[in-house]
Amino acid sequence: MVGPASVSPASPGLSRRTLLGGLAGTGAAALTGCSGSGPGESGGNKEPMVMTVWGGDTDKIAYQTRLDALKQAHPDLVVDLQMIPSGQYAQKVQTMISGGHGPDILELAETINVYSSKSQIVPQDEYIAEAGLDLTGQFGERMPQYFQYEGRQYALPDRSGAMITYWNKEHFEAKGVPAPTDWTWDDLISYGKELTGDGKFAHAGFNWWPLWMSLIHQNGGTVLDPESGQPTLTMPECVEAMQFVQDLTYRHKIVPTPRDYQNWGPDAGGDSMFAAGNISISTTGFWNIGTLAKAGKIDFDLAPFIAGKQRAVCASFNGLAISRTCKRPKDAFTAIAFLTGAEAQRTIIDLGQDVPANLEVQNSEQFLKPKWLKKDLSMEVFPESADAIFVPPLIPEWNEMIKAIDDSLAGFWQGTEDAATALGKAQERVTAVFARSRR
Amino acid sequence: MTDTVPGRPAIPAGPAADPPPDRRHEPPSGSEARPARRRMSPMRRREALLFYLFISPWVVGFVVFLLGPMVASIYLSLTDWDSFTEPVFVGLENYVRLLTDDPVFWQSVGNTFVYALVAVPLGMIIALGLANLLNKQVRGRRFFRTVIYLPALVPIVAGALIFKMVLAPDAGILNRGLGLLGITGPHWLLDPFWVKPAIILLSLWGTGGATVLLLAAMKGIPRELYEAAELDGASGFQQFWRITVPQVTPVLFFNLILGLIGAFQVFGQVYIMTGGGPDNASQMIVPLLFSEAFEFFHMGYASAMSWILFLIVLGFTLIAFRTSRLWVFYEAEVDR
Numbered sequence: 002m003v004g005p006a007s008v009s010p011a012s013p014g015l016s017r018r019t020l021l022g023g024l025a026g027t028g029a030a031a032l033t034g035c036s037g038s039g040p041g042e043s044g045g046n047k048e049p050m051v052m053t054v055w056g057g058d059t060d061k062i063a064y065q066t067r068l069d070a071l072k073q074a075h076p077d078l079v080v081d082l083q084m085i086p087s088g089q090y091a092q093k094v095q096t097m098i099s100g101g102h103g104p105d106i107l108e109l110a111e112t113i114n115v116y117s118s119k120s121q122i123v124p125q126d127e128y129i130a131e132a133g134l135d136l137t138g139q140f141g142e143r144m145p146q147y148f149q150y151e152g153r154q155y156a157l158p159d160r161s162g163a164m165i166t167y168w169n170k171e172h173f174e175a176k177g178v179p180a181p182t183d184w185t186w187d188d189l190i191s192y193g194k195e196l197t198g199d200g201k202f203a204h205a206g207f208n209w210w211p212l213w214m215s216l217i218h219q220n221g222g223t224v225l226d227p228e229s230g231q232p233t234l235t236m237p238e239c240v241e242a243m244q245f246v247q248d249l250t251y252r253h254k255i256v257p258t259p260r261d262y263q264n265w266g267p268d269a270g271g272d273s274m275f276a277a278g279n280i281s282i283s284t285t286g287f288w289n290i291g292t293l294a295k296a297g298k299i300d301f302d303l304a305p306f307i308a309g310k311q312r313a314v315c316a317s318f319n320g321l322a323i324s325r326t327c328k329r330p331k332d333a334f335t336a337i338a339f340l341t342g343a344e345a346q347r348t349i350i351d352l353g354q355d356v357p358a359n360l361e362v363q364n365s366e367q368f369l370k371p372k373w374l375k376k377d378l379s380m381e382v383f384p385e386s387a388d389a390i391f392v393p394p395l396i397p398e399w400n401e402m403i404k405a406i407d408d409s410l411a412g413f414w415q416g417t418e419d420a421a422t423a424l425g426k427a428q429e430r431v432t433a434v435f436a437r438s439r440r
Numbered sequence: 441m442t443d444t445v446p447g448r449p450a451i452p453a454g455p456a457a458d459p460p461p462d463r464r465h466e467p468p469s470g471s472e473a474r475p476a477r478r479r480m481s482p483m484r485r486r487e488a489l490l491f492y493l494f495i496s497p498w499v500v501g502f503v504v505f506l507l508g509p510m511v512a513s514i515y516l517s518l519t520d521w522d523s524f525t526e527p528v529f530v531g532l533e534n535y536v537r538l539l540t541d542d543p544v545f546w547q548s549v550g551n552t553f554v555y556a557l558v559a560v561p562l563g564m565i566i567a568l569g570l571a572n573l574l575n576k577q578v579r580g581r582r583f584f585r586t587v588i589y590l591p592a593l594v595p596i597v598a599g600a601l602i603f604k605m606v607l608a609p610d611a612g613i614l615n616r617g618l619g620l621l622g623i624t625g626p627h628w629l630l631d632p633f634w635v636k637p638a639i640i641l642l643s644l645w646g647t648g649g650a651t652v653l654l655l656a657a658m659k660g661i662p663r664e665l666y667e668a669a670e671l672d673g674a675s676g677f678q679q680f681w682r683i684t685v686p687q688v689t690p691v692l693f694f695n696l697i698l699g700l701i702g703a704f705q706v707f708g709q710v711y712i713m714t715g716g717g718p719d720n721a722s723q724m725i726v727p728l729l730f731s732e733a734f735e736f737f738h739m740g741y742a743s744a745m746s747w748i749l750f751l752i753v754l755g756f757t758l759i760a761f762r763t764s765r766l767w768v769f770y771e772a773e774v775d776r
Contacts, residue, residue, distance in 0.1 A: 091734055091735065092734040095523055095524075095734060095737070098524065099523050099524060115737055116524075119522055119524040119525050119737075120524075120525070121524045259630055260609045260610070260627060260630060263604070263607075263608045263609055263611075263612075263627075263629065263630065264608050264609060264610045264611040264612075265611075266604075266605065266608075267601045267602075267604030267605050267608075268601070398736075400735045400736055401735075401736045404731070404735070404736075407717075408717070408719045408720055409719070411717055411718035411719035411721075412718070412719065415630060415718070
């Protein structure tokens, strides 16, 4: 237990920043028509801590079950779960922390380094060392790196799984195409042409950053220079990879155009059109397994992400961090260590929520043959993909950078601009974003 | 107004024998110039008390939740603030950058102007036409009134999803309809030009609210005016243009003001339908402001943006008020 003396130095009483935070949050919320609410007083030894997460019903049940287990194991550690809709998560958590009443524990993903770079979450290295945790042994070499900033560990991985290939067994059998267990880019094109036809497309496309960025890395490219941190989007490896992505749609015609997706319906995307049987292969994260298994409409299996010159795949990921406003960071870490430990992570499997970050659990029979899954699926693709996972450049300006790239690629996805032109535009805009933020 | 303030001692009037000097041509000076006040009757005092009692929740709400944050945002707009760490005072830098070095902001301003200046007048004209039709003695008009008002009750998210279906390039009902007329419809939400008309179309779907207000105003127009016009041989259009329209101008004015304020703050339609795309072709000021504040963590910059938006809205509202005397007709004015 931590006494009052260990209150985080970065958690003032009613400072100017706190006051401004509250006022600005209220002002912005009034302007944008959004409402925000704080969790109430947190901290104090007897007060329960607050943990914020986003997600749906399954996530809620999974987190609550794990928190109940935490309470059983550590009766003095009571953590109240606060679910926030994913669209409002950043705004609410930002307002809560700015107002001085942030959550004690918070789930974070791509924006982790917005928080770490501004000291809004606290480094956990000291606690990790004290608890004697071996992060590489527990989560593998790459996943802990997703949550590091300037050499310090700001969160422990909670859920993480490589992007994988879903393939429709009926479509493949009907066309006599072999399972995509070790496909290269060329295989996707040649077999894709066989699978396309009769209003069906071979592949859902790669128009989401974890997908196209994986292909860039497979081709030896990077989005940012690891040394200088400057964008490297116009390097030939990037252009070639992105041109491959565009050619799948407009040259080889094995991937639907944005127009095709719009014609399918207002919410049509790769996952839903794969589930509807309009697309033979979809590349996405773990979450689709539960949806597809539940719907039971199509016979499918899993395979690794396709490979280019080298294997490289992005993972879906999220970690648990401790906010600067947490008054009992050591207790919060104990809770996080428990939640990311093998025992609690088994709940993630039992409920089919996601891929647990804990490798021991990921490699267990319980994960490879989950009891909620009636059919046999190649679940081993997740642990087998672990060594191909790369760490994307999760810089503090991540959201702005991705927005600048997405905006620049609008014509690219519609086939009106080629990869070189679109990436040239993206390079210029990302450079401008950095020039502004790194002054 | 001050003579209704409770608890103030009434200022005694001068001696009754000496009538006050005529000061109409002199500026008032000193205490002599103060008008005589009457002691408030207990009833008026009670009324005043009730006035303050009833208005206080709004006044408190305004000061705490609106005025406070507004004043704070003026200061914040002069700072570089990520909403977490201490704000750094940068003077007018945010404003200078917004006005001279932010092409996306200018694009959003342009898009918002196109949206507001097309959607608002068009919505008013359609609402006026619909209200006029619904005011006719036709069979089933109650049904039509309900149907026209119904979209105003549909949440914006549902409306936007329906419109995504309607606007689908080949499968959408709109382009299929255009196809029957031999017109090839555009790729609405994918086309940088047509995406703005698409969002305007969505806004027109909700004109039921304005229609109901206009219909109520039309119901209040004295029947004799039309009878007299008919006797004088006025056509149906002349009656509409010379009687109906002038009589409902106060409601039109009300719709104009609220429509302008709402249009410049358009958010939901853009956020759900297009996310501002393709390549900011449908980006508007408030969604951009939201991104700057809550996605890019530039709260100071977003605050400056909100003040520029405030000035734009204020400017248009003032123009509307200033020009209103030229076209808004209040019946009370006849007496002047």
